[in-house]
Amino acid sequence: MGAITLKAVEKWYGDIQVIKGVDLEIADGEFVVFVGPSGCGKSTLLRMIGGLEDISRGTLDIDGRDVTSEPPSKRGLAMVFQSYALYPHMSVRDNMGFSLKTAGAPKDEIAAKVNAAAAVLKLEPYLDRRPKDLSGGQRQRVAIGRSIVRDPTAFLFDEPLSNLDAALRVEMRYEIAKLHQSLKSTMIYVTHDQVEAMTLADRIVVLEFGKIAQVGTPRELYERPANTFVAQFIGSPKMNLLPCETAGKTYSLPGGRGGTCAVTAPATQLGIRPEHITLGTPGHGQCDGTVDIVEYLGADSFVVVECGALGKLTVRITGDTDLHPGDGVGLGFEATALNFFGTDGLRV
Template sequence: MSAITLKAVEKWYGPVQVIKGIDLEVHAGEFVVFVGPSGCGKSTLLRMIGGLEEISRGQLMIAGRDATSEAPSQRGLSMVFQSYALYPHMSVAENMGFSLKTAGAPKAEIDAKVGAAAEVLKLEEMLERRPKDLSGGQRQRVAIGRSIVRDPTAFLFDEPLSNLDAALRVEMRYEIAKLHQRLEKAMIYVTHDQVEAMTLADRIVVLDAGRIAQVGTPRELYERPANLFVAQFIGSPKMNVMPCTTTGGRWSIEGGRGDENAPEGAVHLGIRPEHIEVLPAGQGDCDVRLDVVEYLGADTFLVCDGGPLGRLTVRVIGNTVLRPGAVCGLRFERTMMSFFDANGQTLR
């Protein structure tokens, strides 16, 4: 059964359309992540699902019922924002149980639900503390706990970790993944962080200028992007894309060499940094000059000047004897190459 279904959903601000006919189905218990560049509409779409933005056209279904015109409080959803928005004069327990208290729930029920949420989030020893006594990660867990006690149909997360430092983001990413496994509730998560998207999602929705560019598992998007936009947006470093020509099933690149087995109509060749082999100059598919060596411990990125091919990035394991200024050859792994037509659509 679907937890949330969007049918031809649009959002207009006067004459300006920002969400352009979104069709999407989020299954019960599924973790779906919205990603895309700034201004693509991912937070707007989330707020439309939550009822904080009006749906101009289209239909929203929640747990099988039409919720297009329902008030936010009627939708059975719970939102967690970038801002914790905790009441500073209330304890952790009071913050978590506030929505139940205002709804008139009995104290015993509130205590039970707050206690259960605190156990899930490892907040049992902090229930009497005030928000000022907590770290950023602990405050975010309280904000999540406030959502859990409502037992919603689905959780909506709007960049909840962006205010945290790098170490806390890693910790909270783990906490959210474990939370999803325990609660088995649908979750929709907005982020600009590709690591969060790739590690948390069952499926990723890539948005581009208010439209869905592709929906799929992290592996599908990474290995089989539907178009040039997704190919260069998903992955860090991004996919290397260079101009190519195809004639009679053979591809070639300017200033380099070529090979057979290419789809007709391809004008761009794409290859991920880890699918390139470094060889001596004069060997492989092209020669490049090494500009920058970025040592990251387990991996090293070689940023190369490919002349007419543009800047190319190669991922190698650990350290390398190559230094800036060196000229080397690159060979592309044949089974991992992507080809795109003049409209940016994937041919293979």
């Protein structure tokens, strides 16, 4: 079992509050990702769950048991850090089994658990090597294996892929996703990379200045962001935000034309994803603009269009395009993909 519940959790450093009343329930076996910009409190919150930081106020329950004041060793959690923290003089086998050895486990039990973890992580050929003889991805798998042998209640990952190059990050994302499928254990994962969050998570917790901005599945956060912060943090490229006015079930754009909408409450900003904008001839669609730059990425191209009072809008199109900087275009918005936000930045 690995259900984790945070109730009104706060963290204070003197007079400075960095975690501001977080309420969160994580189900047994769920993969939850904490994501947000640097300084938002995501690593601090993870360390509070792990017991490496004290909880100033509020309570933490694991499987219905209050562990707020218990030390890390009593919580049954395993943590994987950004740094591999492997013993350089020990073999992979000894590194993975070290925590069991210090706990006084029998040699046969240690060997069985190390071999089982090595099979899951495809580390059998490397068990007698030392860390210096491994690649970065292999070292991170050893660090994960060291946690697996402990059979923890939940795994806590603190930006485990930050030290890897781009190709290894993609490979290790796949390995961690497969690991969760096979172990079916609760996993909490901290990252600043929203691509990692989108590809790994059952649910994403977006943090902003120590508060939860929104919790939901990757699809919910992408399609229905709760506020403009989430709208522009989740998604690459980020959601376009335009000034607008609404009246009844219509909206209008300064310097543009507008159209119909599904909201009746007042809104001051319209949000639309780059892939929900189509390019045509000037005079058609919701507004006109001039191509500023074309970014060719292979299968896709990103076209940045200067739209006067509406600012620069990013449009995602197929990679094959004849557009060039300076070309005039009309931009059409998909009516079913519009998001509206009020003056407070909250979704209307």
